[in-house]
């Protein structure tokens with residue numbers, strides 16, 4: 001018996017698509033194996049319209065023309081997130097293995113919302129999540145799934161938190177989330193979506209949320225159902241006092257969510273692991289492998305210490321879903337989604353190929369690079385280190401420069417493809433910030449560029 005589907009088939013509508021597939025596969029492999037161009041950058045929609053022409057037509061452009069427009073016009077109008085000297089925001093440095101496998105995941109077109117449709121893929125995603133669960137020191141009750149990003153992960157975790165605390169304490173007892181002003185903007189976005197308040201607590205002078213400040217605030221705000229600790233903050237890379245916050249959350253019987261979208265990868269780096277002490281007692285956690293775990297967009301690992309609490313909050317019920325085996329491991333039951341691609345597979349593949357030791361080595365290398373750059377800034381007469389890296393983000397300034405100087409310097413370096421570093425605010429002042437997540441970033445090169453371009457006022 002042979003399958004009723006021939007290996008290659010000609011669609012009655014699309015015709016023979018094999019040559020198109022070959023063209024796209026060629027593009028994928030060219031792109032993955034070539035280094036990216038740091039000078040690519042956004043352009044206006046009218047410039048793009050002029051160069052791309054009309055792309056959606058009744059008759060279709062054909063693949064050669066559509067691919068040419070993408071490769072020559074559209075792709076160059078996007079920023080190279082993986083350039084080793086893109087150190088702005090939180091860049092990304094996916095392995096070639098992970099990028100290639102991301103293309104493979106699309107080719108399999110797996111529905112990974114339910115075990116029944118996506119078992120093999122979900123099994124592999126769970127292997128990757130299992131590595132993170134081990135790093136967290138969580139028990140066998142733990143589990144989770146991959147969602148698009150930290151924003152969706154934080155929202156899903158906080159919805160589970162509210163549902164759990166309401167169950168314990170009643171509906172009215174769950175009306176606010178507690179965090180600091182440096183918590184990521186997605187936390188206040190989640191609060192708006194959930195129609196709950198945010199109780200903002202002052203940080204200590206190094207930017208941490210502490211147990212003492214949290215205890216004092218909770219005494220005045222019984223409506224808080226969750227504390228959000230950052231590990232670390234996006235702006236400063238600072239890890240809140242997780243162990244003290246875990247004590248306080250236990251005392252007040254509220255949920256502790258740790259937002260490690262950027263910094264959670266530090267769990268795998270022995271030189272910074274102690275900053276995460278206490279995380280074994282958190283209720284939920286997110287980390288974006290598309291930030292510091294060498295996976296491509298879009299990928300967030302969302303984990304719960306007791307996964308049954310997530311199911312209680314998130315499982316969707318509908319007549320056509322009633323046949324779904326609720327005993328099985330359905331990622332759809334664990335976050336705000338139903339249909340989903342198996343977006344954890346690029347991470348799984350890369351981890352499986354290289355092994356976890358290589359991940360530890362890659363993360364440690366970025367931490368060492370951040371420390372070396374910070375040290376050189378500290379030694380430089382005209383630069384001032386404002387925040388040494390706790391993980392791999394550092395903040396500094398150039399005393400004597402105005403906001404305009406910073407902007408001109410930053411634009412010039414970006415234009416020349418030398419370094420992408422954009423101004424931020426630190427303790428009310430304009431400052432510069434570097435985020436190192438790419439093992440290919442060389443400390444010495446970064447230091448040379450910084451010293452050479454900041455000695456004088458920018459022109």
Ligand SMILES: *Cc1c(COP(=O)(O)O)cnc(C)c1O
Nearest residue numbers: 149150151184186234261262288
């Ligand atoms: C980036 C980031 C987020 C948001 O993640 P997305 O993947 O961009 O949605 C949330 N929290 C922290 C700490 C982050 O750094």
